[in-house]
Amino acid sequence: xxxxxxxxxxxxxxxxxxxxxxxxxxxxxxxxxxxxxxxxxxxxxxxxxxxxxxxxxxxxxxxxxxxxxxxxxxxxxxxxxxxxxxxxxxxxxxxxxxxxxxxxxxxxxxxxxxxxxxxxxxxxxxxxxxxxxxxxxxxxxxxxxxxxxxxxxxxxxxxxxxxxxxxxxxxxxxxxxxxxxxxxxxxxxxxxxxxxxxxxxxxxxxxxxxxxxxxxxxxxxxxxxxxxxxxxxxxxxxxxxxxxxxxxxxxxxxxxxxxxxxxxxxxxxxxxxxxxxxxxxxxxxxxxxxxxxxxxxxxxxxxxxxxxxxxxxxxxxxxxxxxxxxxxxxxxxxxxxxxxxxxxxxxxxxxxxxxxxxxxxxxxxxxxxxxxxxxxxxxxxxxxxxxxxxxxxxxxxxxxxxxxxxxxxxxxxxxxxxxxxxxxxxxxxxxxxxxxxxxxxxxxxxxxxxxxxxxxxxxxxxxxxxxxxxxxxxxxxxxxxxxxxxxxxxxxxxxxxxxxxxxxxxxxxxxxxxxxxxxxxxxxxxxxxxxxxxxxxxxxxxxxxxxxxxxxxxxxxxxxx
Numbered sequence: 001x002x003x004x005x006x007x008x009x010x011x012x013x014x015x016x017x018x019x020x021x022x023x024x025x026x027x028x029x030x031x032x033x034x035x036x037x038x039x040x041x042x043x044x045x046x047x048x049x050x051x052x053x054x055x056x057x058x059x060x061x062x063x064x065x066x067x068x069x070x071x072x073x074x075x076x077x078x079x080x081x082x083x084x085x086x087x088x089x090x091x092x093x094x095x096x097x098x099x100x101x102x103x104x105x106x107x108x109x110x111x112x113x114x115x116x117x118x119x120x121x122x123x124x125x126x127x128x129x130x131x132x133x134x135x136x137x138x139x140x141x142x143x144x145x146x147x148x149x150x151x152x153x154x155x156x157x158x159x160x161x162x163x164x165x166x167x168x169x170x171x172x173x174x175x176x177x178x179x180x181x182x183x184x185x186x187x188x189x190x191x192x193x194x195x196x197x198x199x200x201x202x203x204x205x206x207x208x209x210x211x212x213x214x215x216x217x218x219x220x221x222x223x224x225x226x227x228x229x230x231x232x233x234x235x236x237x238x239x240x241x242x243x244x245x246x247x248x249x250x251x252x253x254x255x256x257x258x259x260x261x262x263x264x265x266x267x268x269x270x271x272x273x274x275x276x277x278x279x280x281x282x283x284x285x286x287x288x289x290x291x292x293x294x295x296x297x298x299x300x301x302x303x304x305x306x307x308x309x310x311x312x313x314x315x316x317x318x319x320x321x322x323x324x325x326x327x328x329x330x331x332x333x334x335x336x337x338x339x340x341x342x343x344x345x346x347x348x349x350x351x352x353x354x355x356x357x358x359x360x361x362x363x364x365x366x367x368x369x370x371x372x373x374x375x376x377x378x379x380x381x382x383x384x385x386x387x388x389x390x391x392x393x394x395x396x397x398x399x400x401x402x403x404x405x406x407x408x409x410x411x412x413x414x415x416x417x418x419x420x421x422x423x424x425x426x427x428x429x430x431x432x433x434x435x436x437x438x439x440x441x442x443x444x445x446x447x448x449x450x451x452x453x454x455x456x457x458x459x460x461x462x463x464x465x466x467x468x469x470x471x472x473x474x475x476x477x478x479x480x481x482x483x484x485x486x487x488x489x490x491x492x493x494x495x496x497x498x499x500x501x502x503x504x505x506x507x508x509x510x511x512x513x514x515x516x517x518x519x520x521x522x523x524x525x526x527x528x529x530x531x532x533x534x535x536x537x538x539x540x541x542x543x544x545x546x547x548x549x550x551x552x553x554x555x556x557x558x559x560x561x
Contacts, residue, residue: 106301110375112330113229113299114178114193116217117203118210122233122272126203127166127179129275131363133288134168165196165328165377167361170292176361176377180217188406188448188465190217192315192388195404196330196377199227199299201291202249206232206240206269209248212506219256229298230267231291235281236274239538242281268294302375309394310334310342312380313401317388317445323357323381327392330377332401334394337371343395344386352395357381388447406447409463410503410549411489413470415439416459418483427483432458435484438477449473459485463492467553491550503549506531509559513541522558526551 115123167176178197180190194200200221204210210218221228230249232242246267253263268291270277278285279294316328336342336355343352359366359379372378380392389404417432429438439451439460450463464470467489474486494501507528511519513535520530520543528547535541 103305104303105306106303107373107375108301109172110174110176110302111199111295111299112176112178112197112302112375112377113199113201113295114180114197114221115201115203116180116190116194116221117233118205118208118213121203121205121208121214122270123203124179126201126231126233126270126272127177129272130168130177130288130292131166133275134170134363165361166363168363171296173296175292175295178377188446191220191406192404192447194220194224194226195313196315197226198302199229199295201229201231201295203231203233204245204249205237206235206242206245207237208510209241209245210252211508215252215256215506218252222253222256222258222262225262227298227300228262228265229294230265232267232269233272235269236271239536242269266294266298304331304333304374308333309397309399310336310392311399311401312336312378312392313404314386314388314390314392315404317386318379320357320381325384325386326357326359326379326381327383327386328377328379329392331372331374333374335371335373336378336380336392338369341395342380342382342392343398344383344390344392345398345400346390350395350398351383351385353382353384355380355382387444404447407465408492409448409450409465410492411466411470411553412461412463412492413489414454414459414487415462415474416456416485418485419458420485427478428481430483435482436460438480438482442473466549489553491548491553505547505549505552507545507547507552508542509545510540510542513539516541516543519543519559522555523547523551526555 115126117123165176165178167174169175176197178193180193200217202214202218202221204214218228230246232245234240235242250263253265266279268277268279269281270285270288270291275288276285277288277291279290311332311334312327312329313332314327314329318326318328320326336358338355338358340355341352342355343350357379358369358372358381360369360372360376366379383392386392391400393399415435417430417435418427429435436453439462442449443451448465448469452461452463454461462470462473464473470489474484477484491502507523509519516533523530523545526547528545528551530543531546532544533541
Protein backbone atom coordinates (compact mmCIF):
# COMPACT_ATOMS: atom_id res chain seq x y z
CA UNK A 1 0.00 0.00 0.00
CA UNK A 2 1.39 3.41 -0.93
CA UNK A 3 1.50 6.06 1.77
CA UNK A 4 0.60 9.66 1.10
CA UNK A 5 2.41 12.35 3.05
CA UNK A 6 0.44 15.54 3.72
CA UNK A 7 1.24 18.37 6.16
CA UNK A 8 -1.16 18.40 9.09
CA UNK A 9 -4.03 20.91 8.91
CA UNK A 10 -2.38 23.08 6.27
CA UNK A 11 -4.54 24.94 3.71
CA UNK A 12 -2.64 23.27 0.88
CA UNK A 13 -3.47 19.84 2.29
CA UNK A 14 -7.13 20.74 2.54
CA UNK A 15 -7.16 22.03 -1.02
CA UNK A 16 -5.36 18.95 -2.31
CA UNK A 17 -7.81 16.63 -0.63
CA UNK A 18 -10.80 18.65 -1.80
CA UNK A 19 -9.58 18.27 -5.38
CA UNK A 20 -9.99 14.50 -5.05
CA UNK A 21 -13.64 14.58 -4.09
CA UNK A 22 -16.04 12.52 -6.18
CA UNK A 23 -17.75 14.05 -9.15
CA UNK A 24 -21.46 14.68 -8.62
CA UNK A 25 -24.10 17.34 -8.36
CA UNK A 26 -23.00 20.93 -7.94
CA UNK A 27 -22.62 21.97 -4.32
CA UNK A 28 -25.82 23.34 -2.88
CA UNK A 29 -25.37 26.77 -1.39
CA UNK A 30 -27.04 26.03 1.92
CA UNK A 31 -26.22 28.74 4.43
CA UNK A 32 -25.96 28.25 8.16
CA UNK A 33 -29.18 28.98 9.98
CA UNK A 34 -28.92 32.18 11.95
CA UNK A 35 -29.81 32.28 15.67
CA UNK A 36 -32.97 34.25 14.81
CA UNK A 37 -34.20 31.40 12.62
CA UNK A 38 -33.52 28.59 15.08
CA UNK A 39 -36.92 28.66 16.83
CA UNK A 40 -38.48 27.50 13.54
CA UNK A 41 -36.46 24.29 13.78
CA UNK A 42 -37.95 23.28 17.13
CA UNK A 43 -41.01 21.57 15.76
CA UNK A 44 -43.56 20.93 18.49
CA UNK A 45 -41.25 21.88 21.37
CA UNK A 46 -42.27 23.94 24.32
CA UNK A 47 -39.92 26.76 25.35
CA UNK A 48 -37.33 25.66 27.92
CA UNK A 49 -39.12 27.44 30.78
CA UNK A 50 -42.41 25.70 29.95
CA UNK A 51 -40.71 22.37 29.32
CA UNK A 52 -39.10 22.50 32.74
CA UNK A 53 -42.48 22.84 34.44
CA UNK A 54 -44.12 20.05 32.46
CA UNK A 55 -41.32 17.51 32.00
CA UNK A 56 -42.14 15.54 35.13
CA UNK A 57 -45.88 15.46 34.42
CA UNK A 58 -45.45 14.32 30.83
CA UNK A 59 -42.89 11.64 31.64
CA UNK A 60 -43.19 9.17 34.45
CA UNK A 61 -39.65 7.98 33.95
CA UNK A 62 -37.10 8.23 36.70
CA UNK A 63 -33.69 9.65 35.99
CA UNK A 64 -31.11 7.43 37.67
CA UNK A 65 -27.63 7.44 36.23
CA UNK A 66 -27.92 3.90 34.97
CA UNK A 67 -27.42 2.09 31.71
CA UNK A 68 -30.04 0.00 29.92
CA UNK A 69 -30.24 -2.86 27.45
CA UNK A 70 -33.19 -2.36 25.11
CA UNK A 71 -34.86 -4.61 22.60
CA UNK A 72 -33.88 -3.25 19.18
CA UNK A 73 -36.10 -2.45 16.21
CA UNK A 74 -34.87 -2.52 12.62
CA UNK A 75 -35.90 -0.27 9.75
CA UNK A 76 -34.92 -0.53 6.09
CA UNK A 77 -34.49 2.46 3.81
CA UNK A 78 -33.48 3.04 0.21
CA UNK A 79 -29.83 3.89 -0.38
CA UNK A 80 -29.48 6.96 -2.61
CA UNK A 81 -25.77 7.85 -2.79
CA UNK A 82 -24.84 11.31 -4.00
CA UNK A 83 -21.61 13.27 -4.27
CA UNK A 84 -20.82 16.74 -2.96
CA UNK A 85 -17.92 19.01 -3.66
CA UNK A 86 -16.27 21.79 -1.75
CA UNK A 87 -14.88 25.06 -2.88
CA UNK A 88 -14.94 27.51 0.00
CA UNK A 89 -12.17 28.29 2.43
CA UNK A 90 -12.62 28.59 6.16
CA UNK A 91 -11.83 32.28 6.59
CA UNK A 92 -15.51 33.31 6.58
CA UNK A 93 -16.70 30.63 9.01
CA UNK A 94 -17.98 31.86 12.38
CA UNK A 95 -15.68 31.30 15.34
CA UNK A 96 -17.60 29.32 17.93
CA UNK A 97 -15.04 30.10 20.65
CA UNK A 98 -15.97 33.75 21.00
CA UNK A 99 -13.97 34.52 24.14
CA UNK A 100 -11.02 32.12 24.39
CA UNK A 101 -9.22 32.00 27.74
CA UNK A 102 -6.20 34.23 28.07
CA UNK A 103 -3.11 32.79 26.46
CA UNK A 104 -4.97 30.21 24.37
CA UNK A 105 -5.23 30.19 20.58
CA UNK A 106 -7.85 28.46 18.42
CA UNK A 107 -6.74 25.95 15.78
CA UNK A 108 -9.33 27.15 13.26
CA UNK A 109 -8.57 24.57 10.58
CA UNK A 110 -9.87 21.61 12.62
CA UNK A 111 -13.20 20.47 14.05
CA UNK A 112 -13.48 17.21 15.98
CA UNK A 113 -16.89 15.69 16.68
CA UNK A 114 -18.05 12.41 18.14
CA UNK A 115 -21.19 10.58 17.03
CA UNK A 116 -23.09 9.12 19.98
CA UNK A 117 -26.44 7.37 20.12
CA UNK A 118 -28.35 4.34 21.30
CA UNK A 119 -27.89 0.99 19.58
CA UNK A 120 -28.96 0.89 15.92
CA UNK A 121 -29.87 4.56 15.60
CA UNK A 122 -27.61 4.99 12.55
CA UNK A 123 -24.20 6.27 13.67
CA UNK A 124 -22.04 4.08 11.45
CA UNK A 125 -24.44 4.41 8.52
CA UNK A 126 -24.19 8.20 8.76
CA UNK A 127 -20.39 8.00 8.70
CA UNK A 128 -20.65 5.76 5.62
CA UNK A 129 -22.69 8.40 3.80
CA UNK A 130 -20.30 11.19 4.80
CA UNK A 131 -17.33 9.23 3.48
CA UNK A 132 -19.15 8.28 0.30
CA UNK A 133 -20.15 11.86 -0.46
CA UNK A 134 -16.63 13.09 0.28
CA UNK A 135 -15.00 10.80 -2.27
CA UNK A 136 -13.34 8.41 0.17
CA UNK A 137 -14.00 5.54 -2.25
CA UNK A 138 -12.66 5.13 -5.77
CA UNK A 139 -15.11 5.08 -8.65
CA UNK A 140 -14.37 1.39 -9.31
CA UNK A 141 -14.25 0.37 -5.64
CA UNK A 142 -16.84 -2.03 -4.28
CA UNK A 143 -18.88 -0.25 -1.64
CA UNK A 144 -19.83 -2.07 1.55
CA UNK A 145 -22.16 -0.99 4.31
CA UNK A 146 -20.78 0.05 7.72
CA UNK A 147 -17.23 0.44 6.43
CA UNK A 148 -16.11 1.68 9.87
CA UNK A 149 -17.13 -1.65 11.43
CA UNK A 150 -14.00 -3.43 10.24
CA UNK A 151 -13.98 -6.33 12.72
CA UNK A 152 -15.50 -9.69 11.85
CA UNK A 153 -17.68 -9.73 14.96
CA UNK A 154 -18.80 -6.16 14.30
CA UNK A 155 -20.01 -7.09 10.84
CA UNK A 156 -21.61 -10.35 11.96
CA UNK A 157 -23.51 -8.83 14.86
CA UNK A 158 -24.22 -5.50 13.19
CA UNK A 159 -22.86 -3.48 16.11
CA UNK A 160 -19.89 -1.20 16.72
CA UNK A 161 -17.53 -2.62 19.34
CA UNK A 162 -14.49 -0.32 19.07
CA UNK A 163 -14.52 3.44 18.64
CA UNK A 164 -12.83 4.54 15.40
CA UNK A 165 -11.95 7.88 13.89
CA UNK A 166 -11.97 9.20 10.34
CA UNK A 167 -11.54 12.61 8.76
CA UNK A 168 -12.93 14.54 5.81
CA UNK A 169 -12.21 18.00 4.43
CA UNK A 170 -15.10 20.44 4.13
CA UNK A 171 -14.83 24.12 3.15
CA UNK A 172 -11.12 24.10 3.91
CA UNK A 173 -11.63 22.69 7.40
CA UNK A 174 -10.49 19.24 8.47
CA UNK A 175 -13.49 17.59 10.17
CA UNK A 176 -12.44 14.64 12.34
CA UNK A 177 -15.31 12.26 13.13
CA UNK A 178 -15.22 9.66 15.91
CA UNK A 179 -17.71 6.79 15.52
CA UNK A 180 -18.56 5.27 18.91
CA UNK A 181 -20.35 2.08 20.02
CA UNK A 182 -24.02 2.30 20.89
CA UNK A 183 -24.29 -0.60 23.31
CA UNK A 184 -24.07 0.08 27.03
CA UNK A 185 -21.53 -2.71 27.52
CA UNK A 186 -18.98 -0.73 25.49
CA UNK A 187 -19.48 2.51 27.40
CA UNK A 188 -15.76 2.63 28.15
CA UNK A 189 -15.12 3.20 24.44
CA UNK A 190 -17.55 6.13 24.52
CA UNK A 191 -16.02 7.68 27.63
CA UNK A 192 -12.47 7.73 26.30
CA UNK A 193 -13.64 8.91 22.86
CA UNK A 194 -15.32 11.96 24.40
CA UNK A 195 -11.92 13.06 25.72
CA UNK A 196 -10.77 13.59 22.14
CA UNK A 197 -13.71 15.61 20.73
CA UNK A 198 -14.96 19.19 20.99
CA UNK A 199 -18.65 18.53 20.22
CA UNK A 200 -21.02 15.60 19.76
CA UNK A 201 -23.66 14.64 17.24
CA UNK A 202 -26.47 13.09 19.28
CA UNK A 203 -28.33 10.76 16.90
CA UNK A 204 -31.89 9.88 17.85
CA UNK A 205 -34.21 7.59 15.90
CA UNK A 206 -37.23 9.54 14.60
CA UNK A 207 -39.52 6.74 15.75
CA UNK A 208 -37.89 5.21 18.83
CA UNK A 209 -36.81 8.49 20.41
CA UNK A 210 -34.22 8.70 23.19
CA UNK A 211 -33.52 5.33 24.85
CA UNK A 212 -31.36 4.29 27.85
CA UNK A 213 -28.00 4.52 26.10
CA UNK A 214 -29.02 7.94 24.75
CA UNK A 215 -29.29 9.09 28.36
CA UNK A 216 -25.92 7.58 29.25
CA UNK A 217 -23.88 9.09 26.41
CA UNK A 218 -25.64 12.46 26.72
CA UNK A 219 -24.89 12.62 30.45
CA UNK A 220 -21.20 12.05 29.71
CA UNK A 221 -21.20 14.77 27.03
CA UNK A 222 -22.97 17.28 29.27
CA UNK A 223 -20.58 16.51 32.13
CA UNK A 224 -17.71 17.57 29.86
CA UNK A 225 -19.65 20.68 28.70
CA UNK A 226 -19.49 19.56 25.07
CA UNK A 227 -21.78 21.36 22.59
CA UNK A 228 -24.50 19.03 21.29
CA UNK A 229 -26.00 18.88 17.81
CA UNK A 230 -29.26 16.92 17.83
CA UNK A 231 -29.59 14.76 14.71
CA UNK A 232 -33.04 13.26 14.19
CA UNK A 233 -32.27 10.27 11.97
CA UNK A 234 -34.48 7.89 9.96
CA UNK A 235 -37.00 10.61 9.19
CA UNK A 236 -38.24 8.46 6.29
CA UNK A 237 -39.72 5.86 8.64
CA UNK A 238 -43.49 5.56 8.21
CA UNK A 239 -43.89 5.59 12.00
CA UNK A 240 -41.67 8.64 12.51
CA UNK A 241 -42.90 10.99 15.25
CA UNK A 242 -40.45 13.84 14.94
CA UNK A 243 -42.26 16.43 17.08
CA UNK A 244 -42.75 14.05 20.00
CA UNK A 245 -39.15 12.82 19.81
CA UNK A 246 -37.78 16.36 19.99
CA UNK A 247 -39.96 17.02 23.04
CA UNK A 248 -38.58 13.85 24.65
CA UNK A 249 -35.00 14.98 23.98
CA UNK A 250 -35.67 18.35 25.62
CA UNK A 251 -37.10 16.52 28.64
CA UNK A 252 -33.99 14.34 28.74
CA UNK A 253 -31.73 17.42 28.75
CA UNK A 254 -33.72 18.88 31.64
CA UNK A 255 -33.67 15.60 33.57
CA UNK A 256 -29.88 15.53 33.25
CA UNK A 257 -29.57 19.07 34.63
CA UNK A 258 -28.48 20.81 31.42
CA UNK A 259 -28.05 24.57 31.64
CA UNK A 260 -29.68 27.13 29.33
CA UNK A 261 -26.70 27.22 26.97
CA UNK A 262 -26.65 23.43 26.62
CA UNK A 263 -30.40 23.24 25.98
CA UNK A 264 -30.11 25.75 23.12
CA UNK A 265 -28.88 23.12 20.66
CA UNK A 266 -29.31 23.09 16.85
CA UNK A 267 -31.37 20.34 15.20
CA UNK A 268 -30.67 18.59 11.90
CA UNK A 269 -32.99 16.05 10.28
CA UNK A 270 -31.29 13.23 8.37
CA UNK A 271 -31.85 10.05 6.43
CA UNK A 272 -28.44 8.43 6.88
CA UNK A 273 -29.05 5.61 4.41
CA UNK A 274 -30.10 8.00 1.68
CA UNK A 275 -27.36 10.47 2.62
CA UNK A 276 -29.60 13.53 3.05
CA UNK A 277 -29.93 16.22 5.71
CA UNK A 278 -31.98 19.36 6.20
CA UNK A 279 -32.43 22.08 8.82
CA UNK A 280 -36.06 22.62 7.80
CA UNK A 281 -38.47 19.70 7.39
CA UNK A 282 -40.42 21.67 4.78
CA UNK A 283 -37.32 21.75 2.56
CA UNK A 284 -36.16 18.16 1.90
CA UNK A 285 -32.41 17.70 1.76
CA UNK A 286 -30.43 16.28 -1.14
CA UNK A 287 -27.06 15.66 0.57
CA UNK A 288 -25.34 16.03 3.93
CA UNK A 289 -24.00 19.56 3.47
CA UNK A 290 -26.52 21.06 5.97
CA UNK A 291 -25.18 18.71 8.64
CA UNK A 292 -21.55 19.62 7.93
CA UNK A 293 -22.45 23.32 7.89
CA UNK A 294 -24.01 22.88 11.31
CA UNK A 295 -20.85 21.16 12.57
CA UNK A 296 -18.68 24.08 11.43
CA UNK A 297 -20.88 26.66 13.11
CA UNK A 298 -21.45 24.74 16.36
CA UNK A 299 -18.29 22.75 17.14
CA UNK A 300 -15.60 24.96 18.67
CA UNK A 301 -12.10 24.98 17.26
CA UNK A 302 -9.62 23.20 19.56
CA UNK A 303 -7.70 25.54 21.85
CA UNK A 304 -3.99 25.30 22.63
CA UNK A 305 -1.29 27.31 24.34
CA UNK A 306 1.42 28.54 21.94
CA UNK A 307 4.90 27.46 22.96
CA UNK A 308 3.59 24.83 25.37
CA UNK A 309 5.50 21.51 25.39
CA UNK A 310 3.97 18.45 23.78
CA UNK A 311 0.97 16.78 25.46
CA UNK A 312 -0.84 13.82 23.85
CA UNK A 313 -3.45 11.96 25.92
CA UNK A 314 -3.56 8.30 24.82
CA UNK A 315 -7.16 7.12 24.36
CA UNK A 316 -6.61 3.98 22.27
CA UNK A 317 -3.98 1.47 21.21
CA UNK A 318 -3.45 -0.19 17.83
CA UNK A 319 -0.85 -2.55 16.40
CA UNK A 320 1.01 -2.84 13.12
CA UNK A 321 3.22 -5.68 11.90
CA UNK A 322 5.85 -3.19 10.71
CA UNK A 323 6.02 -0.53 13.45
CA UNK A 324 4.64 -2.40 16.47
CA UNK A 325 2.35 -0.81 19.03
CA UNK A 326 0.67 2.44 17.99
CA UNK A 327 -0.58 4.90 20.59
CA UNK A 328 -3.65 6.81 19.40
CA UNK A 329 -4.50 10.08 21.07
CA UNK A 330 -5.25 13.74 20.64
CA UNK A 331 -2.60 16.44 20.76
CA UNK A 332 -3.59 18.86 23.51
CA UNK A 333 -0.57 21.15 23.15
CA UNK A 334 2.65 21.28 21.18
CA UNK A 335 3.74 19.66 17.94
CA UNK A 336 4.88 16.07 17.39
CA UNK A 337 7.34 15.32 14.59
CA UNK A 338 8.55 12.10 13.06
CA UNK A 339 11.98 11.25 14.48
CA UNK A 340 11.51 13.39 17.60
CA UNK A 341 12.18 12.15 21.13
CA UNK A 342 9.10 11.54 23.30
CA UNK A 343 8.57 10.26 26.82
CA UNK A 344 5.93 9.00 29.25
CA UNK A 345 6.24 9.97 32.91
CA UNK A 346 5.11 7.37 35.44
CA UNK A 347 5.14 7.27 39.23
CA UNK A 348 8.77 6.24 39.63
CA UNK A 349 10.14 6.03 36.11
CA UNK A 350 10.09 7.46 32.61
CA UNK A 351 9.76 5.61 29.31
CA UNK A 352 11.51 7.37 26.41
CA UNK A 353 11.44 6.59 22.72
CA UNK A 354 11.60 8.03 19.21
CA UNK A 355 8.64 8.65 16.92
CA UNK A 356 9.13 6.05 14.19
CA UNK A 357 5.72 6.51 12.58
CA UNK A 358 3.20 9.35 12.71
CA UNK A 359 -0.23 8.95 11.09
CA UNK A 360 -3.50 10.85 10.76
CA UNK A 361 -6.93 9.49 9.82
CA UNK A 362 -8.07 10.40 6.31
CA UNK A 363 -11.15 8.74 4.86
CA UNK A 364 -11.00 5.02 5.55
CA UNK A 365 -7.20 4.94 5.88
CA UNK A 366 -4.43 6.43 7.98
CA UNK A 367 -1.79 8.48 6.17
CA UNK A 368 1.81 9.17 7.17
CA UNK A 369 2.62 12.80 8.00
CA UNK A 370 5.93 14.47 8.94
CA UNK A 371 4.35 16.42 11.81
CA UNK A 372 1.02 17.15 13.47
CA UNK A 373 -0.21 20.00 15.63
CA UNK A 374 -2.78 20.71 18.35
CA UNK A 375 -6.26 19.27 17.90
CA UNK A 376 -5.25 16.34 15.70
CA UNK A 377 -5.94 12.72 16.62
CA UNK A 378 -2.67 10.99 15.77
CA UNK A 379 -1.21 7.52 15.78
CA UNK A 380 2.31 7.47 17.25
CA UNK A 381 4.68 4.50 17.05
CA UNK A 382 7.98 4.35 18.90
CA UNK A 383 7.03 3.47 22.48
CA UNK A 384 6.81 -0.26 23.12
CA UNK A 385 5.46 0.13 26.65
CA UNK A 386 2.52 2.54 26.58
CA UNK A 387 -0.91 2.30 28.15
CA UNK A 388 -4.29 3.95 27.61
CA UNK A 389 -4.71 7.04 29.78
CA UNK A 390 -1.02 8.00 29.82
CA UNK A 391 0.42 11.21 28.36
CA UNK A 392 3.12 11.42 25.70
CA UNK A 393 5.23 14.49 26.48
CA UNK A 394 8.46 16.30 25.64
CA UNK A 395 11.48 14.79 27.46
CA UNK A 396 12.92 18.27 27.97
CA UNK A 397 9.78 19.54 29.76
CA UNK A 398 7.40 16.68 30.65
CA UNK A 399 3.93 17.77 31.77
CA UNK A 400 1.55 14.80 32.03
CA UNK A 401 -2.22 15.24 31.87
CA UNK A 402 -4.75 13.67 34.23
CA UNK A 403 -5.19 9.95 33.60
CA UNK A 404 -8.29 8.55 31.96
CA UNK A 405 -10.97 7.23 34.32
CA UNK A 406 -14.01 5.15 33.26
CA UNK A 407 -17.04 3.81 35.10
CA UNK A 408 -16.36 0.64 37.11
CA UNK A 409 -17.42 -2.82 35.87
CA UNK A 410 -20.67 -4.47 36.95
CA UNK A 411 -20.18 -8.17 36.06
CA UNK A 412 -17.44 -10.74 36.44
CA UNK A 413 -16.69 -14.17 35.00
CA UNK A 414 -13.94 -16.68 35.73
CA UNK A 415 -11.72 -17.65 32.79
CA UNK A 416 -9.68 -20.83 33.14
CA UNK A 417 -7.76 -23.31 31.02
CA UNK A 418 -9.69 -26.15 29.42
CA UNK A 419 -9.56 -29.17 31.78
CA UNK A 420 -12.10 -31.35 29.95
CA UNK A 421 -11.13 -34.80 28.57
CA UNK A 422 -11.14 -33.44 25.02
CA UNK A 423 -8.96 -30.44 25.84
CA UNK A 424 -6.37 -29.60 23.21
CA UNK A 425 -8.36 -30.97 20.28
CA UNK A 426 -9.34 -27.65 18.68
CA UNK A 427 -7.20 -24.81 20.01
CA UNK A 428 -3.50 -24.02 19.99
CA UNK A 429 -3.28 -21.86 23.14
CA UNK A 430 -3.88 -24.18 26.08
CA UNK A 431 -1.81 -23.06 29.08
CA UNK A 432 -2.56 -20.64 31.91
CA UNK A 433 0.52 -18.62 30.95
CA UNK A 434 -0.87 -18.03 27.46
CA UNK A 435 -4.30 -17.22 28.90
CA UNK A 436 -2.79 -14.71 31.31
CA UNK A 437 -0.80 -13.00 28.54
CA UNK A 438 -3.91 -12.66 26.37
CA UNK A 439 -6.02 -11.20 29.18
CA UNK A 440 -3.26 -8.74 30.11
CA UNK A 441 -3.15 -7.64 26.48
CA UNK A 442 -6.92 -7.06 26.59
CA UNK A 443 -6.59 -4.90 29.69
CA UNK A 444 -3.99 -2.70 27.96
CA UNK A 445 -6.36 -1.90 25.10
CA UNK A 446 -9.63 -1.83 27.01
CA UNK A 447 -9.75 0.18 30.27
CA UNK A 448 -13.29 -1.08 30.98
CA UNK A 449 -11.93 -4.63 31.50
CA UNK A 450 -10.25 -5.65 34.76
CA UNK A 451 -8.39 -8.94 35.38
CA UNK A 452 -7.17 -10.45 38.65
CA UNK A 453 -5.74 -13.91 39.50
CA UNK A 454 -7.57 -16.52 41.57
CA UNK A 455 -6.23 -18.81 44.29
CA UNK A 456 -5.86 -21.73 41.87
CA UNK A 457 -3.38 -20.05 39.54
CA UNK A 458 -5.09 -21.74 36.58
CA UNK A 459 -8.00 -19.28 36.37
CA UNK A 460 -8.54 -15.51 36.33
CA UNK A 461 -11.44 -13.26 37.28
CA UNK A 462 -12.43 -10.99 34.41
CA UNK A 463 -14.68 -8.02 35.15
CA UNK A 464 -16.54 -5.95 32.58
CA UNK A 465 -19.57 -3.78 31.87
CA UNK A 466 -22.04 -6.49 30.86
CA UNK A 467 -22.82 -9.85 29.33
CA UNK A 468 -22.24 -8.74 25.75
CA UNK A 469 -18.80 -7.29 26.41
CA UNK A 470 -17.62 -10.48 28.11
CA UNK A 471 -19.26 -12.67 25.46
CA UNK A 472 -17.45 -10.73 22.72
CA UNK A 473 -14.14 -11.26 24.53
CA UNK A 474 -14.77 -15.01 24.84
CA UNK A 475 -15.65 -15.30 21.15
CA UNK A 476 -12.60 -13.29 20.08
CA UNK A 477 -10.32 -15.55 22.12
CA UNK A 478 -11.98 -18.68 20.74
CA UNK A 479 -11.38 -17.50 17.17
CA UNK A 480 -7.76 -16.73 18.01
CA UNK A 481 -7.23 -20.36 19.02
CA UNK A 482 -7.67 -20.28 22.79
CA UNK A 483 -9.31 -23.14 24.64
CA UNK A 484 -10.82 -22.00 27.93
CA UNK A 485 -13.51 -22.61 30.48
CA UNK A 486 -15.75 -19.77 31.63
CA UNK A 487 -18.12 -19.51 34.57
CA UNK A 488 -21.58 -18.03 34.57
CA UNK A 489 -21.69 -14.22 35.01
CA UNK A 490 -21.80 -12.86 38.54
CA UNK A 491 -22.92 -9.38 39.56
CA UNK A 492 -20.37 -7.29 41.46
CA UNK A 493 -21.65 -5.92 44.75
CA UNK A 494 -20.11 -3.26 46.98
CA UNK A 495 -20.15 -3.27 50.74
CA UNK A 496 -20.24 0.22 52.22
CA UNK A 497 -21.03 1.67 55.62
CA UNK A 498 -24.60 2.10 54.37
CA UNK A 499 -24.94 -1.61 53.55
CA UNK A 500 -24.66 -3.72 50.41
CA UNK A 501 -25.00 -1.93 47.06
CA UNK A 502 -25.59 -3.51 43.65
CA UNK A 503 -25.76 -2.05 40.12
CA UNK A 504 -29.12 -1.21 38.56
CA UNK A 505 -30.01 -0.76 34.91
CA UNK A 506 -32.63 1.13 32.97
CA UNK A 507 -34.41 -1.30 30.65
CA UNK A 508 -36.68 -0.36 27.75
CA UNK A 509 -38.75 -3.05 25.99
CA UNK A 510 -40.82 -2.47 22.84
CA UNK A 511 -43.51 -5.13 22.40
CA UNK A 512 -47.03 -5.58 20.98
CA UNK A 513 -49.68 -4.38 23.44
CA UNK A 514 -51.01 -7.94 23.86
CA UNK A 515 -47.73 -9.02 25.47
CA UNK A 516 -47.39 -6.20 28.01
CA UNK A 517 -48.89 -8.36 30.75
CA UNK A 518 -46.51 -11.23 30.04
CA UNK A 519 -43.49 -8.91 30.01
CA UNK A 520 -44.59 -7.26 33.25
CA UNK A 521 -44.84 -10.67 34.90
CA UNK A 522 -41.36 -11.70 33.76
CA UNK A 523 -39.91 -8.42 35.00
CA UNK A 524 -41.65 -8.76 38.36
CA UNK A 525 -39.97 -12.15 38.82
CA UNK A 526 -36.63 -10.39 38.38
CA UNK A 527 -37.43 -7.62 40.86
CA UNK A 528 -37.86 -4.94 38.20
CA UNK A 529 -39.96 -1.85 38.79
CA UNK A 530 -42.04 -0.36 35.98
CA UNK A 531 -41.22 3.32 35.53
CA UNK A 532 -43.25 4.29 32.48
CA UNK A 533 -45.40 2.85 29.69
CA UNK A 534 -46.27 4.47 26.36
CA UNK A 535 -48.81 3.12 23.89
CA UNK A 536 -48.18 3.78 20.20
CA UNK A 537 -50.65 4.09 17.37
CA UNK A 538 -49.24 0.96 15.72
CA UNK A 539 -50.48 -1.40 18.41
CA UNK A 540 -47.14 -1.54 20.24
CA UNK A 541 -46.14 -0.36 23.67
CA UNK A 542 -42.84 0.82 25.11
CA UNK A 543 -42.30 -0.12 28.73
CA UNK A 544 -39.48 1.29 30.89
CA UNK A 545 -38.20 -0.65 33.89
CA UNK A 546 -35.62 -0.10 36.61
CA UNK A 547 -34.04 -3.52 37.16
CA UNK A 548 -31.08 -4.94 39.12
CA UNK A 549 -28.23 -6.01 36.86
CA UNK A 550 -28.58 -9.58 38.17
CA UNK A 551 -32.14 -9.58 36.83
CA UNK A 552 -30.90 -8.84 33.31
CA UNK A 553 -28.78 -11.98 33.07
CA UNK A 554 -30.55 -14.31 30.65
CA UNK A 555 -33.63 -12.10 30.34
CA UNK A 556 -33.49 -11.85 26.54
CA UNK A 557 -33.78 -15.60 26.05
CA UNK A 558 -36.58 -15.75 28.62
CA UNK A 559 -38.57 -13.10 26.74
CA UNK A 560 -38.03 -14.65 23.31
CA UNK A 561 -39.25 -18.06 24.51
